[in-house]
Amino acid sequence: MKRRVLGLLGSAIWLLSISGPACKKETAIKLATTTSTDNSGLLDVLLPAFTKESGIQVHVIAVGTGKALKHGENGDVDVVLVHARAAEERFVQDGFGVNRRDVMYNDFVILGPRDDPAGVGGMKEARKAMAKIAESTAYFVSRGDDSGTHEKEKELWKAAKVKPSGKWHLSVGQGMGVCLTVADEKQGYVLADRGTYLAYREAIDLSILVEGDPALFNPYGVIAVNPAKHPHVKHAEAMKLIEWLCSPAGQEIIAGFEKNGGKLFHPAAGR
Amino acid sequence: MDDSILLGGAxxxxxxxxxxxARVYEAAFTSIWISCTATAFASAIGLPLGFFTAIGRFKGRVLLVAILNTLLALPTVIVGLFVYALIRRVSLLGPLDLLFSPGAMIVGQTFLAIPIVAALCLTAIETLDPAARETAFTLGASRKRLLLTVAWEARHGLLVAVAVAGGRLIGEVGVSMMLGGNITHYTRTLTTAIALETSKGEFAVAMAMGLILLALALGLNLLLRWIQGMRGGRLG
Structure with a gap:
């Protein structure tokens, strides 16, 4: 009985494995990226153009930056597209990734209630604004999920010499959209990428209070998973994607992409 | 509560x-075929498991029953983690390249549903009137005959076990998200699409998909009821 069940299970898994990936004729690579990138809609324009040119399908797995890099470390995916410079450099240094390239950047904005209880509206330096928010009694809503946005929060707190803890610091542990909703309900401050903010603008009662500080720039890097570490990765195909993203064709699409009446990304390859 | 979400969703x-x-139909189709396949596998393993736990007399039976009931509390993310550890590309089953494919979701959902099917099957048989079994025994029924009799008597309970498992699977997010990866046109189900749309702030779309999911579950349950009624009507 036991044998038969095991046999059944074995053959079932085998069946699944051949019927799954094998029935597609084109090669497909797996790209781990961040939810904010995927939610922006850019990949829906960018990747079909790449597939058309190269015949390579790209399966997008959208998770937080921390998890995306983890999937790269474990060899679960072939290439990662994320925005957390320090973590990306660690990823390459530790030998998990190769050929890191700058692809594009967008920027973060500090949002808050219209009446701005902390009085940070129009400030030029993000770190000073953060320090002021910490001093005030207003809430700050944090991603708290090791995402690229969360990394940026931590970077700014460090620059502001503030340890973000206490009742005013709400760590939500979820995606950007949820955080915006929480910040809206609590009428607190929140750091958001411009893309997600523009998508949510109509639904929430928060406005941009601080923007334009170079410290708020959000560069995206694309990294191939190291084939020396994980021989099974589709490295040649991953490299094709990276080359194409940084080529004039890819960069042009990035520059031309608009959503909710605003440009979201600026090409950065070859800078 | 904001009624624009509820009414707008409807x-x-x-x-x-x-x-x-196309997105909704595709996700609905993916949800159905993956969950149905996993329910079938889970029933193929869970029903015999529950059956023999119920009627068997062996050492550790009580412990097995307790374990089965405990596994009902298994969070989907833990099942996802467990299967992830099994199938990630650097692991034992790695060469099959299952991770982030419908196959991975089916394996995960099967594991999730086995305890449900087995525990409910067990209960269905244990709550049978023992007299039926005794009668069959005294009538000198063979062992095979006896098993069939018990299964037949418990058929409604067994069908419920399968239906509950199917309902659980079509509505679960954790395993599908973690092992499927929510890939467009490939592993996106209604539930992962709902999670995605919610994270994007598209609450009405998410609510709409939720209603469609419920309608699907209702359809599946009505179908099972119908089968049950038909069988019952014809045979007894």
Whole structure:
């Protein structure tokens, strides 16, 4: 009985494995990226153009930056597209990734209630604004999920010499959209990428209070998973994607992409 | 509660269904075939498991029953983690390249549903009137005959076990998200699409998909009821 069940299970898994990936004729690579990138809609324009040119399908797995890099470390995916410079450099240094390239950047904005209880509206330096928010009694809503946005929060707190803890610091542990909703309900401050903010603008009662500080720039890097570490990765195909993203064709699409009446990304390859 | 989400969601659901929205139909189709396949596998393993736990007399039976019931509390993310550890590309089953594919989701959902099917099957048989079994025994029924009799007597309970498992699977997010990866046109189900739309702030679309999911579950349950009624009517 036991044998038969095991046999059944074995053959079932085998069946699944051949019927799954094998029935597609084109090669497909797996790209781990961040939810904010995927939610922006850019990949829906960018990747079909790449597939058309190269015949390579790209399966997008959208998770937080921390998890995306983890999937790269474990060899679960072939290439990662994320925005957390320090973590990306660690990823390459530790030998998990190769050929890191700058692809594009967008920027973060500090949002808050219209009446701005902390009085940070129009400030030029993000770190000073953060320090002021910490001093005030207003809430700050944090991603708290090791995402690229969360990394940026931590970077700014460090620059502001503030340890973000206490009742005013709400760590939500979820995606950007949820955080915006929480910040809206609590009428607190929140750091958001411009893309997600523009998508949510109509639904929430928060406005941009601080923007334009170079410290708020959000560069995206694309990294191939190291084939020396994980021989099974589709490295040649991953490299094709990276080359194409940084080529004039890819960069042009990035520059031309608009959503909710605003440009979201600026090409950065070859800078 | 903001009624634009509820009413807007309901209105949007009808629009999506009526307009034949490709994304919704695709996700619904993926949800159905993956969950049904996993339910079938889980039943193939869970029903015999529950059956023999119920009627068997062996050492550790009580412990097995307790374990089965405990596994009902298994969070989907833990099942996802467990299967992830098994199938990630650097692991034992790695060469099959299952991770982030429908196959991975089926394996995960099967594990999730086995305890449900087995525990409910066990209960269905244990709550049978023992007299039926005794009678069959005294009538000198063979062991095979006896098993069939018990299974037949418990058929409604067994069908419920399968239906509950199917309902659980079509509505679960954790395993599908973690092992499937929510890949467009490939592993996106209604539930992962709902999670995605919610994270994007598209609450009406998410609510609409939720209503469609419920309608699907209702359909599956009605179908099972119908089968049950038909069988019952014909045979007894």
């Amino acid at each position: 209105a949007h659901a009808f629009r999506l269904i009526a307009s034949g929205d």
